[in-house]
Amino acid sequence: MKAVLAEIITIGDEILFGQIVDTNSAWMGTELTKIGIRVKQITSVSDSPDHIVEALDSAKTRADIILITGGLGPTKDDLTKHVLAEYFHTTLKLHEPSLADVTAIFEKRGRALTALNRQQAFLPESCMPVRNVLGTAPGMWFEQEGKVFVSMPGVPFEMKRMMTDIVLPQLKAYFKTPEIIHKVVQTVGIPESILADKLEDWENSLPSHLKLAYLPHLGGVRLRLTGTGSNVSQLEQELQAEVDKLQDLIPDYIFAYGEVKLEEAVGQLLKSQGLTLATAESCTGGYLAHRITSVAGSSAYFQGSVIAYHNEVKTSELNVRTETLQQHGAVSEATVREMAENVRQKFKTDIGVATSGIAGPGGGSPDKPVGTIWIAYADKNGTRTKLLHYNKDRLLNIEYTALAVLNLIRQSLTGLVEE
Amino acid sequence: MKAVLAEIITIGDEILFGQIVDTNSAWMGTELTKIGIRVKQITSVSDSPDHIVEALDSAKTRADIILITGGLGPTKDDLTKHVLAEYFHTTLKLHEPSLADVTAIFEKRGRALTALNRQQAFLPESCMPVRNVLGTAPGMWFEQEGKVFVSMPGVPFEMKRMMTDIVLPQLKAYFKTPEIIHKVVQTVGIPESILADKLEDWENSLPSHLKLAYLPHLGGVRLRLTGTGSNVSQLEQELQAEVDKLQDLIPDYIFAYGEVKLEEAVGQLLKSQGLTLATAESCTGGYLAHRITSVAGSSAYFQGSVIAYHNEVKTSELNVRTETLQQHGAVSEATVREMAENVRQKFKTDIGVATSGIAGPGGGSPDKPVGTIWIAYADKNGTRTKLLHYNKDRLLNIEYTALAVLNLIRQSLTGLVEE
Structure with a gap:
């Protein structure tokens, strides 16, 4: 045709x-x-x-x-x-x-x-x-x-x-165009090239009327499966069967189906599990809270945040111990751990998350170059931390850090073990 | 030519x-x-x-x-x-x-x-x-x-x-194109149509080799003056003379010359006056702090923020009185005033600013429809508040509110009286 x-x-x-x-x-x-x-x-x-x-x-x-x-x-x-x-x-x-x-x-x-x-x-x-x-x-x-x-x-x-x-x-x-149906699968936390490796065999096995497109964007890769034919309900079934296979192939990286943002998916998880959240932010400077509160209805699970840009505020508002700051510095696992745990206690929420890092362009050192960022997630079962290394400009470092925290919340709420 | x-x-x-x-x-x-x-x-x-x-x-x-x-x-x-x-x-x-x-x-x-x-x-x-x-x-x-x-x-x-x-x-x-020189004048707080009214006579009096362009964007109107000719230093002088006239015509609305953002201009004012800042945010949910901290070097004047998304946090973290919340509600002049004053005290900063409003799409009432937003600015001389009415979607309401607060800081620091 x-x-x-x-x-x-x-x-x-x-x-x-x-x-x-x-x-x-x-x-x-x-x-x-x-x-x-x-x-x-x-x-x-x-x-x-x-x-x-x-x-x-x-x-x-x-x-x-x-x-x-x-x-x-x-x-x-x-x-x-x-x-x-x-x-x-x-x-x-x-x-x-x-x-x-x-x-x-x-x-x-x-x-x-x-x-x-x-x-x-x-x-x-x-x-x-x-x-x-x-x-x-x-x-x-x-x-x-x-x-x-x-x-x-x-x-x-x-x-x-x-x-x-x-x-x-x-x-x-x-123009009597054929029936075309799409299904969008949202992934996060996996680069396009590695994703393509994992999906190669499956993609090659797709019948010719089903096509896969990789649509990478800041913070994730959208997969779009497109089916072309004459029978809508049959196409629906075929696509759904392939999406089910995808779910088996990359279960840890799919956060939603359809046009859903990561902060919306995380909001849905919090709501459905009846959990509340607070953030303690240093290098993200409020951007993480902004992403969370950009979702309509987020007041159902988001309590608030302390943005502790200065060390004084980390001590006075988040009770980070002076010894911790002196021994390990503000950008450290120990500090970010206390920030997450203490904001959780302070705001009486189920979950506390925290960020501390060097967004750049200034503030780096040979030890901790620009782009060195610690994040933490705390709930009643304990605290997990993660060290990130980015090499982007200030705004991208902030953006990627916020996405990494959202993904850490998602992984924790869905029982996925961190790599 | x-x-x-x-x-x-x-x-x-x-x-x-x-x-x-x-x-x-x-x-x-x-x-x-x-x-x-x-x-x-x-x-x-x-x-x-x-x-x-x-x-x-x-x-x-x-x-x-x-x-x-x-x-x-x-x-x-x-x-x-x-x-x-x-x-x-x-x-x-x-x-x-x-x-x-x-x-x-x-x-x-x-x-x-x-x-x-x-x-x-x-x-x-x-x-x-x-x-x-x-x-x-x-x-x-x-x-x-x-x-x-x-x-x-x-x-x-x-x-x-x-x-x-x-x-x-x-x-x-x-192509031996003529010499062309530009000067950009950044304005805020005045709609394009009113600006055009104020500048009509001046614009009509410009010689034909000097042209004015209105470049509106979210949160302000950039004015670009372009001079075309053969003598660069003469053009420079002519343009500067016109920019000086502009400064006399609309002194209250010009916040910078050249490619400068409002948050950068505010940062410069804070730095040059040696002042520090903290924010207390409800409806902006961290976005105001994000705009402030998107500027490299903002840690020189920005101490931190409390995002009090829930009323409980307004009370526990910002010491807003329960009577104030009960009598006037969270979206009120009284609440936003206490938020600004208390975050200033708490973070020991020279300036405290606050936002509280209904960003939408939910949460509106006949009394306080979506887009009803209070902002406040507090320093050692006292507190000024402002009621905003926006009729945009959630993200635009948040964006415009942050810009209004930045402009309120700018007006306060440059001794401009609010209209």
Whole structure:
């Protein structure tokens, strides 16, 4: 079967001049790939009618689908709309449902509809309007010689909503793309290369309609299994069987299925086990607590934290013994152990965790270079500590340390033994 | 004078499939704009020789400069290099200085040079090699009929270093672009539209070779003044005179000149005044402390923090009175005032700041809807509080609250009276 090809055209000087990073295209690329449509080219052009027409002419020689974002809205004089009307030899006409949508948005904001915004409800007569429930610029769907052109606003949340609700399902139907199903498996604590080694035999044994993608990101590798076929429930079963095999192959490294963050998975574990948590942070400086409290509902298990940036605070607020600090230093197993145990007692929580290290760029020594970091986990059964060595910049050292602590909590709560 | 036009071509399926967001092009767009080169188009193409050639042919009809990233390195079989050699009718030849660079990188990593990596030192004979001090793939500079083609690796830090050290200065010289100088003025606490109102008359009075750009971002608006001409020191003087006028027009909102973050500016103020700081955080959950400690050297003024996520912790660790919590609730002026004053006493710092609010999505009430947030600043002269109302999602509410506290510290330390 021949692949259905798409091209994305983004319109706007602000992308070319670097004032905006084009995140829309990556999102669209991901979503189109998921339904079996292949993106052939992404083109960013200026706010100029000739340039837009040139890009459209060029795109339709290569692709079946041309998705256009930007160049809509009153500040851009709805440039794209006028160009498309001329390109498809049609004229603008008032589209009553769009006018009703725009009017409703202005009423909600408590403002009167301006003449400029009323203009936004005038659409090319030959297009099928694509409803925008989150903004004032409707989308437009054109068909020409079996090819589809869709114009959408550049505002990310408006474009995403239109794609999800209308454009992607319609493209799927129009081009009769095969059924495609994905399952995402989230791993942590294992580098991509070692993971690939462990999974090589299994991956090679996958039937050709099931594909594996490694999607590494800061702090973990997402595995995406994709099945292509005609029978959804059969694909579901096949994928689930493979995911079960994965679970047997790398049980210690999988922390969730689907789009779940590590702090969310840890939050779920704490909640389901009815446990509470406190943190004592030195080098992470509050970032660990921030990751934990970025999860809605985290107040159910997170009690609070002491950020002991100065040694004085480690002593006065966390009761770390002066002898410990003098003998072993702030960045030491002994200190981080006392920090975790004492914050647990102080906050009367089930679990206490702690961090102490040299985030950099200053503060390193031959003995303890930048990136030397101790972490600890304490609960009623005892305390476990871990020494980390990172060689990144300050912010990455902080980030990786927070992820290592979250993983240590996860390992402890699921009965995994530390390596 | 006719503008010099550039096009950027990025090569790689991983961008088209959405596995990578193309941040390189935005960075290049910003840097090219700064030296007076205008980006006309950005094109992302697949890992296919025909497609790359098509993009090159198309780009040279529009632009004077074609910058190519990606498609280099052993995993891509140096695709771009082979395509360019054929495109410019030349052959590959060992380039000894590049071989020395690659060998040195492998030695540093303690590994033997592979045959694959040795191949990377073979370059098209007609190109001028562009040295890559951070990686194994050298860049290539070609000239054809007055147009310049530069190929660079897609790894962001390698590309940026090559652009900064070699490509940008050479482009400036080759195309004899005019002298362009920028001054950046950082503002906080004033929305773009109100700022534009205040600056309208001044902006209209600017001579035509001085331009103002508003660059809004989360938490502030950067103003960039750009001067174009032939005499650098005269431009410098003219720009400085305009910046001085700006300082008179909006003294309360400017927190820094140049690329400085708000937390860095606050850190500088604390350091220069020899003051220390502690935070007491409820709704920000450690994020405020994280922003403060993300600055290298912040241990000079930051003592630590109590994150009192639970009311119990507010009482036990921050000595907030039970009556205060009962009468006014945790999200109240009285509570946040006690938090700031008590953390200051407890940590023996010059300044204590505090946050308490409803970050959402849960926890709101008709009385105190989501986004109701109190902040406080306490020093030896007394305590000031501020009520914030945000209507964003959880993470944005946390982010904006941290910025509001940083701004409150800045205002207090510079003697600005709160509105």
